[in-house]
Amino acid sequence: MRYIVIGAGAVGGTIGARLHQGGHDVLLIARGPHYEALKHEGLRLTTPDSDETLRVPVADGPVPTRDDDVLILATKSQDTIAALAPWPSDLPVVCAQNGVANERMTLRRFERVYGMCVWLPAQIPHPGAIAASGHPYSGMLHVGRYPQGVDDLGEQIVTDLGKHGLLARSSPDVMRWKYGKLLSNLGNAVEALVGQAPERTEVVRLARAEARNVLESARIPYATPEDEAEVRGHNVDIRPIEGMERTGGSSWQSLARGSGSIETDYLNGEIVLIGREHGVPAPVNEVLRREANRVAREKLPPGSMSAQSLLALIGGHPTI
Structure with missing residues (x-):
């Protein structure tokens, strides 16, 4: 083969x-x-x-x-x-x-x-x-x-x-695991937009909480972080590699390369799509989808948006 x-x-x-x-x-x-x-x-x-x-x-x-x-x-x-x-x-x-x-x-x-x-x-x-x-x-x-x-x-x-x-x-049930991974990947757009700003954790929390509500409303099963931790254990621990500094995740890397495109439509945008199909609003993930695509289209570098600006765009939506 x-x-x-x-x-x-x-x-x-x-x-x-x-x-x-x-x-x-x-x-x-x-x-x-x-x-x-x-x-x-x-x-x-x-x-x-x-x-x-x-x-x-x-x-x-x-x-x-x-x-x-x-x-x-x-x-x-x-x-x-x-x-x-x-x-x-x-x-x-x-x-x-x-x-x-x-x-x-x-x-x-x-x-x-x-x-x-x-x-x-x-x-x-x-x-x-x-x-x-x-x-x-x-x-x-x-x-x-x-x-x-x-x-x-x-x-x-x-x-x-x-x-x-x-x-x-x-x-x-491989798709249950992939939906669980989807939840973890919702932070990719946040990292790409604001880098390592401390406020990013609150945005990620809001995006994931909103997504869980959408998946549960749609009755889509997903693996939890506890499921993942139990299976993964210490089999894939991240260790430093001499002479190499770890950069950001895949969305961060897309912006760093100036590729002009980003995967966010299929990550945060997937939650938006499922929400629309089931009548469940997903405004936080829509903001992340829209802004990540804008930054990619304009070929701006990763971390080019302030966390305060991103939170302001999300502001007005109820805290989940």
């Missing part, structure tokens, strides 16, 4: 590198300077206790496929449709992404779709390099068939992922 990792950034690149180290056939799909560095210099994977350069095959676009290929999609949610468009729809797809909309989008074209809830702290310090700070495992991955259940292929994927440096679990 060959794993084709579409979007070999921090998360996708780490998953691909660990599968490669486990002896599996892997092809990374990347673009731009990151692709050039991977092609000519290899993938440098740095962890709290190792520093290796791996010669993992890489391409900058679609390649001829095989019957035993598995696509691992690790792009941002706003890029899902475009990223999958060139690939044959008879291949299985694993959505290794934040948010809960990707699996349903993918199922429109692909029959075999698997959700993956990703807990994997990593970043790209420069093209061709990935710093994965999880210890003793680089990440914990819940995998299950979408919309629910497990099957033989899913079990094989879990086995392969767990051979080197990753902890993987078969999860028939």
